[in-house]
Amino acid sequence: MTQQAPLTRGELLDAWFRHLTHRRGLSEHTVRAYTGDLEDLLTFLGAGPQQSAPVTDALAGLDLAGLRAWLACLDASGCSRATIARRSAAIRTFSSWAAREALTSSNVAARLRSPRADNRLPNVLTPAQARALLDAAAQEAEQAREHAEAAGTRSAEREWATSLRDAAMLEVLYATGVRVSELCGLDLPDANRRERTLTVLGKGGKERVVPYGTPAARALEAWLAQRRVLVSPRSGDALFVGARGGRVDPRAVRGLVHRMAARAGAPDLGPHGLRHSAATHVLSGGADLRSVQELLGHSSLATTQRYTHVTPERLRAVYDQAFPRA
Template sequence: MGMDADFDWRGRFLRYLASERQFSPHTLSSYGRDLDRLTRFMALHGPDRIDQLSERDIRRFAAECHRDELSGRSIARCLSAIRSLFRFLHREGVVEHNPALAVQAPKSPRRLPKTLDVDQIGELLELPDDGSPLAARDRAMMELIYSSGLRLSELVSLNQTDPDLADGSLCVTGKGRKERLLPIGRKAVEALQQWLERRPKLASYDEPALFVSSRGQRISPRTVQQRMDHWGQWLGISGKVHPHRLRHSFASHMLESSGDLRAVQELLGHADIATTQIYTHLDFQHLMSVYEKAHPRAQKGKKND
């Protein structure tokens, strides 16, 4: 095994991910950035060729990333990209072993998702109706994310045929191309009806996308983020308003009211219930806050007379 100095390992690997693994452009871009970081490390510290990297080099690379203040999650993603790269190189007969297999990223403190409280949600979703299609579209998008717990990618990929407003249901294709059927709340149904009445002002009859831009084409994730940030600032809501924050709020409020972790897992489309369990920590934080304020022997900094 071995390779010559001109072997384009980065280009070959990314082409493999695009053609055989059919990764999305966004994922390919992330892999490319991680491999560029590895290339810069090799240029500074060696070795010269990818097949000469050792486990010690990979550990040093992870330590350099940590010193550059990359989060544990970002370092873990880099290491995952490198492990995938070496599996590909082994398949190509370039290397004999994978030096990144035993290297682990440092753990980051667990970040709990920021949510909007019920009053903030109410304020955000009662947007003033100026009769324009854009205001109706934005309200419908936000209502639908909060009503059904959609991911941003799921929202923008919706077609007109996906929601059944008479039945109050929505067919969504999530991660791994798995379909799930979700309920749509009454308020979201009303918002969608208002949007669909005004949608012909922006889009042609044969445009399949449910949500379109001002140019009449399927709306982009970036535009959705910008519009929600705009409304959050316009209403003076604390913290940045973005699609994922609405999804987090949906999950937290559902779990707080129902306590049914399995049902929330199904609604969110989480493959692993451990992903959903982060919301139990959010709920517990809320309970602890209430407890410490209300319980006479739990209040901090106060002495009983």
Template structure:
């Protein structure tokens, strides 16, 4: 208890916060026992709000919803991301919830204010031919046999890095050519495994005995015989790409994105891709339709005769003007 109190006091003294905000931080640290990092973020965010209130001649304990909207708009104009603004609003909501609990105010002006949504960047994907080139390379030692099996499984099944690392031997069903994957929130799904991935897995399972015993459940282990760490997978894939002269840095999520994009490009079945990826909301999967459209647009521009003529006319007009 003493350490949490001291932590709250450090935040208070650093920011010279108004007394109600200091009491709120003590409450979060001592009674709610919030994480130190959470209290630090709340302290900094409330300090920014307090400074803004001073510049506006406003009382931070008696803000209206319109004043808070003005404050949020200022954060957005200053280039703060939607995620950062959402954290600011979370701190303010919690602060006003505390004030209501204490009987100081009766309304929470931040309840109906939503942060601006960040535009999600499109994930990068690897070209099909480049992916095939990387996966058709011959491993040079047992650890590279493992690395190739991991890459084949990620690309064949669209696995997340955490899902790959968590795989146990009973999750593999060789007879059914499938793997049982435990995704986010402990949600399990069955995913088919392609022929190339099955071959690579068989080769690794033959080499696996060099590193560990039969009592180890993990499918993929390190050179020390224990379940492989996420960072090791990332480092090994990056190394594989560098040695094989990949056009872009090779990492697990790039392979998962490539799996989704290539499958959607070939099948057009968004629901199936959603199931295979383990997305609970199809809106998450729809980002790959944008990637697919970009690819189709590139094909159109390079192959359609009318598109070529349009580009040629632009070129010619530019030449004439020059």
């Protein structure tokens, strides 16, 4: 009888990647994070970094104590509670899958507990700071237009188109509160320019429709009028095109938000901070939690409650309006 070849690190990671992508339908960002978490665990368990390294013995020796030791090591190295909680979730998902695939004898992570979530809110801009950030992007686009008209070169025209794209992405991020992965995944047909709505594909393949306002509409129209300058055969129907002609990369969007925050003199934050700012401002303007939940695409209202907070002024206004003995 021929002995079966041991499972290698590369084969395990490939199978895990396919499961997360095709069976679970997780976002590219989550798949990348969960795959990295498994890689880190395998290294901790002594499975070599080479793709050809065998992992059969490491999986056979996997137990709850080992998983707890791994998490303790992460905590000692300075990982945040949010990171450790995410890695716990990743490995619980992996353990369940590995047991079903007979890669392990049982679901060893079934009793693995995550640390209490860190409920500190991310940085949030004031409405004035958000306006300054968006104005800075618009000013940069205007300066690029003036330079393009004066220079008349292909490179200057590309610089103008890029700055229009950047201004449009920032306006859409703030106007809709979409995640950066959702923004980068938008296609041209997803934008209903007459109704001023975007059809967004969120986590778990869930689709939602979000509105946007006049400033975002103007910025989007200005970008689409110049989109052809950056388009290449790789662009497809991507709404936002990157410098090399393909779909814009989330890292480029994160860099843009950081750069424009610095230019505007606003607190440093990333796209998620802009998303949180948008939700906070919508809530402060009178929206209810359920509406904000729909806007953000949260499956649980509890998640929305963490990412939105009511200002004392708004709480007082609602109380005075609604309570009969205010």
